[in-house]
Amino acid sequence: MPETLTPIISSRKVRGRVYVDRNRCKGCGFCIEFCPPKVLSFSASFNEHGYHSPELVRPEGCTGCDLCGLYCPDFAIFAVREPRPVPSAERGASET
Amino acid sequence: MSEAIGVQPVNPVEPFLRTERMPHIWCPGCGIGTTVNCFARALVSSKLPLDKVAVVSGIGCTGRVAGYVRLDSFHTTHGRAIPFATGLKLANPELTVVVYSGDGDLIAIGGNHFIHAARRNADIKVICVNNFIYGMTGGQVAPTTPTAALATTTPYGAFERPFNLPFLAESSGAVYVARWTAYHVRHIAHSMSEAFKKKGLCFIEIIAPCPTLYQRRNHFGDGLEAMRYYKQKSVVRNGANTRDVQIDLQGEIVVGKFVDIERPTLKQAMDLQLRQKLDLPPSNGGGSHELD
Numbered sequence: 001m002p003e004t005l006t007p008i009i010s011s012r013k014v015r016g017r018v019y020v021d022r023n024r025c026k027g028c029g030f031c032i033e034f035c036p037p038k039v040l041s042f043s044a045s046f047n048e049h050g051y052h053s054p055e056l057v058r059p060e061g062c063t064g065c066d067l068c069g070l071y072c073p074d075f076a077i078f079a080v081r082e083p084r085p086v087p088s089a090e091r092g093a094s095e096t
Numbered sequence: 097m098s099e100a101i102g103v104q105p106v107n108p109v110e111p112f113l114r115t116e117r118m119p120h121i122w123c124p125g126c127g128i129g130t131t132v133n134c135f136a137r138a139l140v141s142s143k144l145p146l147d148k149v150a151v152v153s154g155i156g157c158t159g160r161v162a163g164y165v166r167l168d169s170f171h172t173t174h175g176r177a178i179p180f181a182t183g184l185k186l187a188n189p190e191l192t193v194v195v196y197s198g199d200g201d202l203i204a205i206g207g208n209h210f211i212h213a214a215r216r217n218a219d220i221k222v223i224c225v226n227n228f229i230y231g232m233t234g235g236q237v238a239p240t241t242p243t244a245a246l247a248t249t250t251p252y253g254a255f256e257r258p259f260n261l262p263f264l265a266e267s268s269g270a271v272y273v274a275r276w277t278a279y280h281v282r283h284i285a286h287s288m289s290e291a292f293k294k295k296g297l298c299f300i301e302i303i304a305p306c307p308t309l310y311q312r313r314n315h316f317g318d319g320l321e322a323m324r325y326y327k328q329k330s331v332v333r334n335g336a337n338t339r340d341v342q343i344d345l346q347g348e349i350v351v352g353k354f355v356d357i358e359r360p361t362l363k364q365a366m367d368l369q370l371r372q373k374l375d376l377p378p379s380n381g382g383g384s385h386e387l388d
């Protein structure tokens with residue numbers, strides 16, 4: 001079961017949720033470099049093979065685009081998109 | 097960080113992997129795994145029935161793909177992926193047959209098979225991961241090594257002219273030819289799904305980092321440095337004349353879809369001729385050219 005990093009609620013219409021299987025990571029940095037909003041960073045700690053795996057440092061900026069998942073040569077990270085739960089007051093307003 | 101709620105989603109590549117064989121042998125920053133993500137996404141989007149997809153590889157680091165995908169697959173001897181795949185497709189025409197291998201395997205020892213499969217328009221999809229070197233055996237020069245690049249067997253730099261693979265594929269007869277780098281992940285996935293739908297020999301070259309041998313020996317940095325180079329130095333030129341897409345050492349990399357034409361496949365040509373010569377009725381409907 002991969003260790004998960006769960007973003008906090010973002011202000012976007014969609015938000016991303018990133019999953020990292022830390023011990024599969026070999027620290028290449030592809031996901032960090034090519035994440036469009038640059039929300040990932042190397043963790044300070046080592047995984048069990050001695051690599052620094054990525055962590056989500058700006059969860060509110062993740063769009064769930066899954067480019068990290070496409071780039072990762074070690075199948076250690078991926079992301080999903082989920083709709084932001086719309087607060088009921090806002091929902092009422094947008095219908096008028 | 098809080099826990100995820102509900103059922104954990106799985107990595108989209110996971111259902112396509114023999115997870116019991118993970119972690120794989122590829123080095124940190126090797127680009128082969130990146131291409132496998134694209135392959136998995138392309139299989140999902142093209143909705144092919146997975147029991148009708150077969151992957152055939154030769155020997156090499158890239159050749160390992162056949163052993164890692166949870167699909168019918170065959171890891172052939174060095175250079176022989178294409179003849180195996182051609183036979184597989186002729187014997188079982190309902191399969192989508194994908195050849196997934198390295199530049200050395202496909203174009204050096206397997207080069208003759210490659211040009212003839214393209215000439216005959218065998219209905220196979222050839223994915224060539226080009227890291228400019230023989231990875232698995234320790235970084236020897238390949239027919240794709242850019243002139244002046246260092247390899248274990250060219251300590252003063254390669255002095256031969258490398259193949260321009262899209263040009264080779266097109267002039268040999270391939271009906272679909274594209275080139276991307278491992279940086280172009282969405283384009284790769286898109287090209288792969290186009291190739292899955294198309295009949296005939298489709299060739300996709302993917303320039304990918306071999307940090308351990310090619311990058312390091314040439315002092316080009318690690319895998320990430322290679323990816324930065326691809327990002328900076330590649331230009332998308334769909335429809336470019338394949339004569340003009342030769343890659344020079346650390347030079348510009350022209351990427352894009354270069355060829356997308358129609359031509360009868362090997363089996364279609366054979367069936368058509370047999371029908372005519374043996375006076376058989378034309379195949380009935382469905383665009384199928386099979387002799388039933």
Ligand SMILES: Cc1ncc(C[n+]2csc(CCOP(=O)(O)OP(=O)(O)O)c2C)c(N)n1
Nearest residue numbers: 155156157158174198199200201230231232
């Ligand atoms: C008949 C034969 N000759 C030579 C070899 C040694 N050999 C294994 S892999 C390889 C080259 C692989 O290079 P490439 O296809 O570019 O794959 P990469 O490892 O770079 O992905 C060679 C020469 C072999 N296995 N069998």
Ligand code: SF4
Nearest residue numbers: 035062065066068079
């Ligand atoms: S899903 Fe997209 S935005 Fe979120 S971490 Fe991955 S690459 Fe960055």
Ligand code: SF4
Nearest residue numbers: 025026028029031072
């Ligand atoms: S791309 Fe994968 S292997 Fe590379 S740093 Fe990110 S999670 Fe680790």
Ligand code: SF4
Nearest residue numbers: 122123126157231306
């Ligand atoms: S030797 Fe090169 S091609 Fe082979 S796994 Fe390592 S980086 Fe990849």
